[in-house]
Amino acid sequence: MEVTVQEAKTHLSRLLRRVEAGESIVIRRGRVRVAVLSPAPVVTERRDIWGDVEGELTDEFDEPLDDLAPYRS
Numbered sequence: 001m002e003v004t005v006q007e008a009k010t011h012l013s014r015l016l017r018r019v020e021a022g023e024s025i026v027i028r029r030g031r032v033r034v035a036v037l038s039p040a041p042v043v044t045e046r047r048d049i050w051g052d053v054e055g056e057l058t059d060e061f062d063e064p065l066d067d068l069a070p071y072r073s
Contacts, residue, residue: 002026008037 001023008015008027015025015037024038 002028002033005029005034 001018003011003015003025005027008025019025019037019039022039024036026033027035027037
């Protein structure tokens with residue numbers, strides 16, 4: 001479906017119901033297509049935090065820092 005900017009402004013609630021049903025809507029300014037109103041991607045509640053970490057993860061740890069030596073027992 002294609003609508004003009006004015007139609008989109010006037011009927012936004014109705015258009016959003018169609019988008020929620022899975023339809024994509026093209027918005028035109030005159031004859032020029034300027035935007036697409038489409039369903040947003042589904043966001044899962046669970047976030048993969050390890051996907052944010054750069055590099056490789058290992059089980060190895062660095063040796064303790066020398067400036068902490070006085071606190072070691």
